[in-house]
Amino acid sequence: MTRHDTTLTAQGDDDLLEIAGQKLTSRLFIGTAGYPSQGIMADAVRASGAEVVTVSIRRVSLQGHGSDTFQKLKGARFLPNTAGCETARDAIMTAELAREALDTTWIKVEVIGNRETLYPDVVELMVACRHLVDDGFTVLPYCNDDPVICERLADMGCAAVMPMGSLIGSGMGVANPANLELICRRSPVPVVVDAGIGTASDAVIAMELGAAACLINTAVAKADDPVRMAAAMRHAVAAGRLAHLAGRIPRRGRAEPSSPQLGLVGS
Amino acid sequence: MRLIVNGEPCERDARDVAALFAIEAEARALPTEGIAIALNGRVVRKPSWPETLLSEGDRIEIVRAMQGG
Numbered sequence: 001m002t003r004h005d006t007t008l009t010a011q012g013d014d015d016l017l018e019i020a021g022q023k024l025t026s027r028l029f030i031g032t033a034g035y036p037s038q039g040i041m042a043d044a045v046r047a048s049g050a051e052v053v054t055v056s057i058r059r060v061s062l063q064g065h066g067s068d069t070f071q072k073l074k075g076a077r078f079l080p081n082t083a084g085c086e087t088a089r090d091a092i093m094t095a096e097l098a099r100e101a102l103d104t105t106w107i108k109v110e111v112i113g114n115r116e117t118l119y120p121d122v123v124e125l126m127v128a129c130r131h132l133v134d135d136g137f138t139v140l141p142y143c144n145d146d147p148v149i150c151e152r153l154a155d156m157g158c159a160a161v162m163p164m165g166s167l168i169g170s171g172m173g174v175a176n177p178a179n180l181e182l183i184c185r186r187s188p189v190p191v192v193v194d195a196g197i198g199t200a201s202d203a204v205i206a207m208e209l210g211a212a213a214c215l216i217n218t219a220v221a222k223a224d225d226p227v228r229m230a231a232a233m234r235h236a237v238a239a240g241r242l243a244h245l246a247g248r249i250p251r252r253g254r255a256e257p258s259s260p261q262l263g264l265v266g267s
Numbered sequence: 268m269r270l271i272v273n274g275e276p277c278e279r280d281a282r283d284v285a286a287l288f289a290i291e292a293e294a295r296a297l298p299t300e301g302i303a304i305a306l307n308g309r310v311v312r313k314p315s316w317p318e319t320l321l322s323e324g325d326r327i328e329i330v331r332a333m334q335g336g
Contacts, residue, residue, distance in 0.1 A: 031336030041334065056335025057303070059273040059328060060295055070301030070332045081335050096310045097330050101303035168336075217336035 015245065017212055019190055020106075020138040020159040022077075026051045027207070028237045029079065029192060030230065031217025032069055040226050042072045048230035054079045054108060054215065057098045070102075079140065081108040088127035095132050107132060108162065108194075108215075110142040118168040122149050126156070133157040142194050145179045147186060154189045161187060162194035162215060165206055169218045171198025174205050184210030199229075200236035207240025208248070271326045284327070285316035291329055301332045 016023045030050040035041035045053055053076040055069055080098035082091040088111060095107045109128050113121030120143050132139050138159045143149050145163040153161050163183055166172035173196060174180055184191045190212035197203050197216045206214050214237055223229035270279050272291065281287035284304055291297065304311050305328040311319050321327075 033334040033336045035334070038334075054335050055332040057330050058333045060291070060297055060302075060331050068298055068301075069334045071298065078332065080332060083335055093305065093308065097303040097305060097328070098332070099303075100310050100312060101301050101330060101332055215336075 015241070017190060019140070024051050024077075024213075025049075026234070026237075027213040027241055028203075028233055029054065029213055029215040030220065030233075031215065032073065033217055034221040035226055038069070038072055041069075041221070044220055044226040044230040045073060045076065047227045047234065048220065049234040050076075052077045052079050054081050054217070055102070056081055056083050057094050057101060077106070078102045078104055079106050079108050080104070081110050081142075082128070083108075083110045083112075085111050085128075086113070086121065086124070087111070088124040088131065091124070091128040092131050095128075095137060099137070105136060106138045106140065106159075108140050108142060120144055120164075122146075126152065129153060129158055130156050140192065145176055145183060147179065147183050150183045150187055150191070154187060158189060160190040160192050160212070162192040164195040165193045165202065166196030168195040170196055171202075171219060172196050173198050173202035174209065177205065177209055180206065180211070181209045184212075197233075200232040203233055203236040204240035204243070207237055208243050210244055211240075213237070268321065268323050270321065271324070273327070273329060281321060283317055283321060284311050284319040287321060287327065288316060288329070297329075297331070303330050304328065305330075 017027050026049045028048055028050045029052040030045055030048045031054045032041055053073055055078055057080055080102055082094040085091040085094055091109055091111050111121045111124040111128055113119050125141055129139050129141050133156055140160045140162055141153050141158055142162045150161040166175035192213040192215050193206040193211045194215040197219050203214045216233055220226050220229045279287055281290055307326050
């Protein structure tokens with residue numbers, strides 16, 4: 001982007017997010033669960049500007065589901081997840097079904113180690129990710145905000161790492177900014193902050209710390225006005241990215257006048 | 268024959284995966300896109316549905332993309 005361009009956006013031609021060779025138009029990934037209605041969900045996805053949308057893979061029910069998420073979002077880049085899986089085996093099976101159902105090799109690998117905290121089981125996660133990478137999947141693991149785990153996942157060939165900002169659905173924001181900054185600075189693959197974002201400022205912080213993207217669901221779906229919050233997140237992610245690229249001023253413990261100190265009237 | 272579809276034991280008059288899907292799709296008003304099927308823990312690619320024969324006691328999973336985070 002040029003210095004004279006007054007309409008800078010985080011999605012300028014030379015600042016596209018690239019995952020596994022795929023250039024993406026938005027640094028916001030959006031989830032599709034928990035909206036008041038499928039119509040509001042579709043409107044929110046549109047307002048978010050997100051290209052990547054997450055979906056889950058579930059058994060068809062005997063009752064049948066009136067709403068068809070797949071049809072509603074046709075044209076989006078689907079990132080199916082393995083949400084709810086507690087073993088590598090189940091996550092692998094879910095990934096294989098997702099690849100067949102959606103004709104995509106992209107998979108958000110989530111292996112939950114504890115139903116109360118929804119914390120990742122990193123041991124099972126590593127097993128699942130290694131298998132899926134070897135099987136040709138484009139693997140994006142939901143993982144702890146642990147620099148070593150993120151490094152191991154990148155080393156084994158994951159296309160991105162998706163450390164938690166804080167607990168899934170908690171809205172606590174980036175619980176450990178120092179860790180996230182460290183992960184972003186060291187990661188050879190894009191870092192997508194997944195889980196915990198509660199409002200726009202949380203997304204800005206994640207992006208300012210160096211995240212390549214944010215994956216947000218609950219903060220949008222459960223907002224009083226999901227469509228408006230989706231738009232807010234779109235701007236927040238772009239603003240945070242721009243601020244990260246622009247480089248913030250150092251923090252100081254004292255005042256620094258911004259206006260000239262010479263030629264004061266009356267002195 | 269007796270099959271287990273999505274964890275539920277049932278009786279279906281279907282010789283292959285394609286025939287079973289046709290029955291389930293009608294009963295459950297399923298779309299034809301965004302669907303995947305596994306037979307005894309292995310994904311059966313859609314082009315292979317007609318030639319994949321079912322046997323007594325087979326476990327079939329029929330899944331679809333749904334809302335998710």
